[in-house]
Amino acid sequence: MMILLISVITIFIIILLALGIAMSPAMVFILTGIIPYVVFVILLAGFAHRIITWGRTPVPFRIPTTCGQEKSLPWIKANPVENPAGALGVIARMVQEIFLFRSLFRNTDVKIIGGRPVYDGAKWLWFFGLLFHVSLLIIVLRHLRFFTEPVIPCVGMLSALDGFLEIGVPALYLSDVALLAGFTFLFLRRVIIPQLRYISLFTDYFALLLIAGVAVTGLLMRHFFPADLNALKTLTMSWITFAPVVPEGIGVLFSMHLCFVFFLIAWLPFSKLAHAGGIFMSPMRNMANNNRSLRHVNPWNAPVKVHTYAEYEDEFRDKMKAVGLPVEKE
Amino acid sequence: MKNKKWGLIILGLVIFVLAITFPFWYGKGRSMPPPVLSLDTPVINALTVKRCVEDTAFMRASHMKFLNAWRDEAVREGVRLYKAKDGRTFEKSLTGTCLQCHSNKEQFCDRCHNYVDAKPSCYNCHVIPGEVKK
Amino acid sequence: MSFAKIPKPDDLINIAYAPPASEWMKTPVDFRPGTWSYSAAGKNLASLDLPNPRAWQPTDEDWKLPENWKEIIIEGMRDRLGKYRSFRLFMDICVRCGACADKCHFYIGSGDPKNMPVLRAELLRSVYRRYFTTSGKRFGKLAGARDLTVDVLKEWFYYFYQCTECRRCSVFCPYGIDQAEITMMGRELLNLVGCNINWVLEPAANCFRTGNHLGxxxxxxxxxxxxxxxxxxxxxxxxxxxxxxxxxxxxxxxxxxxxxxxxxxxxxxxxxxxxxxxx
Incomplete structure (x- = not known):
C-alpha cells in the first residue's frame, strides 16, 4: 500500500508542477517551446537504444513456446498457429498476439472446490486489457487532427465513428468511455486482488495513474472546461514546423495534460512500457518451431568439455579386460 | 554480433520511427498557417460597435457549449431571451441571432471548424441564410 | 530412510492462496523437510570441473561459498545478459499483469507466492535491477531492486529448483516470458559458486565418466x-x-x-x- 501511496503522491507532485508552470510565462515557454522536442528525441533515441540492445544480444537456441501439434508426418494434423512451422505461422501468431492479445484469451483461474482444484476461464483481463490498449490507439490516432493540416480524412471518419452516438456537445467519444472503463478495471484489479498487490511495483501503479491523468485532463478539457482549439492547433502545428509559437498563457488543465503526456513519453523507453517493442523480439513467440527440419547453430557455440572414449578406456581398461570386453589399446 | 535477423529488426525500427514522426514528414513543404476568420459581412460592416453576444475569447473556447445550452433552454424550456454579461438582450437562435451577423459561413465558421476537424451536426438542419440565396 | 509424516488428503488440499502479510522481499526462506533437494556431492562437481566442490547441505547456516561469490554471480549475470536475448528481454519486459500467477502447478499445489512465475522471476529480476539498471541503482527498493546477499542466494536455490521448466507459464504470458529460461540462468549462476543439487549432478557426473546415469x-x-x-x-x-x-x-x-x-x-x-x- 505504501507503494501505491507513493505513486499517487508523485502524480500530485506533477499536478502541482503543472499548476506552477501555468502561472509563469517563462515556464510556459519552456514547457511548450523546448520540452516537446527534448521529450520526442528522448523517446526516439531511447526506444531505438532499447531495441538495438535487445537486438544485439543473440538468440542461441530455437525454443519458441508452443502448445499444439508440431508439423510432423503428413497424416498428423498439425496446428499451424499454436506450433508454427514457418514464417506464415509465426506471422499469424504474432499478429493475433499483438492485435488481439491471444495469450490472454486463454487465461484461466483456479479455485479449490470440494477438495479438487477447479479451473475456470478468466477472460476479463483480456477484455479490459484489449479495450484499454485499443482505445488508447484510437485516441492517439484522433489526436492526429492537431498535427496534420488539412486533417486526414481517415482521422475525421474515425472521430465521426467514435462519436456516432452524438451524446452531448462536443460529442462524447466511445473510446474515451472505453479507456476509462479499461483503466478502472486494470487499476482496481491491481489494488484489490491480493496476489497482484503482492507483486506490484511503483512503476505498475504509476504507469496506470499517469495514463489516467492524461485521459482525465483531456476529458475535462473536452467536456467541461473547453479550450480555444484554434490556438491549440496553432501551437501544435508550430511544433511540427519547428517554429514553436508559444502562447501567452495556457490553461491549467492544458498544462497538466502536457506535463503528464511529456512525462509519459520521456519515461516510456526506460520502463516496462517498452513492452510495446519487446513483444516483437520475444524469442518464445517470434520463432518458427522447425528444429526437426532445419539445423540451427548457436552463434556463440560455447566449447563443451567432452570425455573421450580413449579417456574412458584408460580408466576402465583393466576391468573391461577382466570381463572379456574388447579394448582399443591393449 | 552476427545476426541474420538484423534486417527485420532495423526494418521494424524504421517503420516505428516513420510512424511516430508521421506528422513531421506528411505534407512537408506545404505551408500550413492557422486560419484567419473573416468578419467581412454587410451586417457587421454596418455595425457601429463591433461586439458579439459575448467576448471573443469566451466565444472561441465555448461557443459550442453556449449554443447547446441555448438549444436546450429555448426549445425544451421555452426561455427564448438571453441576457448577455453587458446587459444586452438577444434571442436564443443560431440562424436568427448569430448567423444574421456572421452570414459568411464558409469564410467564418468553416475556417476554424475545418482546421480543428470539428463537425457539429447543427448544420444538418439549420439553414444558412446566405447559402440559401445562392 | 526416515518415514516422514505423510499428510492426509484433507491436509494436502488445504492450500492457502492468499499471500502472507509480510512483503516478499522480507519473507525469509524456510528449508522445511521435503521441500528441497540434497546438494551435490563434492566428487560429482570435481569430475565435471564445476567450481567449489565441498560437503554442504542447504540446511547449513554457512554454505561455504567462495570469498568473491558476489562478484562471480554478478559477472555471470553480465555474461549471460550478453549471450541470451531471452534473459535480457524477460528481465525488462514483465508488466506484472499476473496472467501467469496461478498457472504454475507448484503454486497451485503449495500456495507459496514465490512459486508464482511472476514472483519467481522477480527474485532474479530484483537483483538484475540493482546492478544493471540506472533506476535500480538510484532508486533501490522503490524501483523493485535489492542487493544480492547470502539470503537472496539461498532463496534462489530454494525456488529455482522448484521449477520443472515445463514452460506452462510461458504459454499464458503475453510475451512468452519463460521460467524455464529464467531458472536455467539462475541455476547456471548458482553453479558458478557451487550450489547445485545431487539429483542433477550425480547422473551428469556418472554419464560423463561411465556413459550411464547410474555409474x-x-x-x-x-x-x-x-x-x-x-x-x-x-x-x-x-x-x-x-x-x-x-x-x-x-x-x-x-x-x-x-x-x-x-x-x-x-x-x-x-x-x-x-x-x-x-x-
Whole structure:
C-alpha cells in the first residue's frame, strides 16, 4: 500500500508542477517551446537504444513456446498457429498476439472446490486489457487532427465513428468511455486482488495513474472546461514546423495534460512500457518451431568439455579386460 | 554480433520511427498557417460597435457549449431571451441571432471548424441564410 | 530412510492462496523437510570441473561459498545478459499483469507466492535491477531492486529448483516470458559458486565418466545385457546376439542408459511382437 501511496503522491507532485508552470510565462515557454522536442528525441533515441540492445544480444537456441501439434508426418494434423512451422505461422501468431492479445484469451483461474482444484476461464483481463490498449490507439490516432493540416480524412471518419452516438456537445467519444472503463478495471484489479498487490511495483501503479491523468485532463478539457482549439492547433502545428509559437498563457488543465503526456513519453523507453517493442523480439513467440527440419547453430557455440572414449578406456581398461570386453589399446 | 535477423529488426525500427514522426514528414513543404476568420459581412460592416453576444475569447473556447445550452433552454424550456454579461438582450437562435451577423459561413465558421476537424451536426438542419440565396 | 509424516488428503488440499502479510522481499526462506533437494556431492562437481566442490547441505547456516561469490554471480549475470536475448528481454519486459500467477502447478499445489512465475522471476529480476539498471541503482527498493546477499542466494536455490521448466507459464504470458529460461540462468549462476543439487549432478557426473546415469562400470553393463538376453531366450527361445565393443562393426548403436536398466514389465517393447499374437 505504501507503494501505491507513493505513486499517487508523485502524480500530485506533477499536478502541482503543472499548476506552477501555468502561472509563469517563462515556464510556459519552456514547457511548450523546448520540452516537446527534448521529450520526442528522448523517446526516439531511447526506444531505438532499447531495441538495438535487445537486438544485439543473440538468440542461441530455437525454443519458441508452443502448445499444439508440431508439423510432423503428413497424416498428423498439425496446428499451424499454436506450433508454427514457418514464417506464415509465426506471422499469424504474432499478429493475433499483438492485435488481439491471444495469450490472454486463454487465461484461466483456479479455485479449490470440494477438495479438487477447479479451473475456470478468466477472460476479463483480456477484455479490459484489449479495450484499454485499443482505445488508447484510437485516441492517439484522433489526436492526429492537431498535427496534420488539412486533417486526414481517415482521422475525421474515425472521430465521426467514435462519436456516432452524438451524446452531448462536443460529442462524447466511445473510446474515451472505453479507456476509462479499461483503466478502472486494470487499476482496481491491481489494488484489490491480493496476489497482484503482492507483486506490484511503483512503476505498475504509476504507469496506470499517469495514463489516467492524461485521459482525465483531456476529458475535462473536452467536456467541461473547453479550450480555444484554434490556438491549440496553432501551437501544435508550430511544433511540427519547428517554429514553436508559444502562447501567452495556457490553461491549467492544458498544462497538466502536457506535463503528464511529456512525462509519459520521456519515461516510456526506460520502463516496462517498452513492452510495446519487446513483444516483437520475444524469442518464445517470434520463432518458427522447425528444429526437426532445419539445423540451427548457436552463434556463440560455447566449447563443451567432452570425455573421450580413449579417456574412458584408460580408466576402465583393466576391468573391461577382466570381463572379456574388447579394448582399443591393449 | 552476427545476426541474420538484423534486417527485420532495423526494418521494424524504421517503420516505428516513420510512424511516430508521421506528422513531421506528411505534407512537408506545404505551408500550413492557422486560419484567419473573416468578419467581412454587410451586417457587421454596418455595425457601429463591433461586439458579439459575448467576448471573443469566451466565444472561441465555448461557443459550442453556449449554443447547446441555448438549444436546450429555448426549445425544451421555452426561455427564448438571453441576457448577455453587458446587459444586452438577444434571442436564443443560431440562424436568427448569430448567423444574421456572421452570414459568411464558409469564410467564418468553416475556417476554424475545418482546421480543428470539428463537425457539429447543427448544420444538418439549420439553414444558412446566405447559402440559401445562392 | 526416515518415514516422514505423510499428510492426509484433507491436509494436502488445504492450500492457502492468499499471500502472507509480510512483503516478499522480507519473507525469509524456510528449508522445511521435503521441500528441497540434497546438494551435490563434492566428487560429482570435481569430475565435471564445476567450481567449489565441498560437503554442504542447504540446511547449513554457512554454505561455504567462495570469498568473491558476489562478484562471480554478478559477472555471470553480465555474461549471460550478453549471450541470451531471452534473459535480457524477460528481465525488462514483465508488466506484472499476473496472467501467469496461478498457472504454475507448484503454486497451485503449495500456495507459496514465490512459486508464482511472476514472483519467481522477480527474485532474479530484483537483483538484475540493482546492478544493471540506472533506476535500480538510484532508486533501490522503490524501483523493485535489492542487493544480492547470502539470503537472496539461498532463496534462489530454494525456488529455482522448484521449477520443472515445463514452460506452462510461458504459454499464458503475453510475451512468452519463460521460467524455464529464467531458472536455467539462475541455476547456471548458482553453479558458478557451487550450489547445485545431487539429483542433477550425480547422473551428469556418472554419464560423463561411465556413459550411464547410474555409474555402472563395464562389467555391470555386460552383466545387465546378458541378463536381458537370458530373459528373452527364456520367453521366446531366441538367443539374441548383443555385441559389445565388437571390432570392425559397421553400426554403433547408442541407447539412453535407462533402456538397459529397465524393470521386467518394460521388456515387452524390447521384443518385437508378432502381428498374429496378442502382445
Amino acid at each position: 555402472i562400470q563395464p562389467g555391470g553393463i555386460k552383466d545387465m545385457l546378458e541378463f536381458m538376453t537370458d530373459d528373452i531366450e527364456d520367453r521366446t527361445g531366441v538367443r539374441v546376439d548383443v555385441p559389445l565393443n565388437k571390432k570392425g562393426a559397421d553400426i554403433l548403436f547408442v541407447t539412453p542408459s535407462a533402456d538397459y536398466f529397465v524393470g521386467r514389465r518394460q521388456f515387452r517393447p524390447l521384443c518385437v511382437p508378432r502381428h498374429d499374437q496378442a502382445p
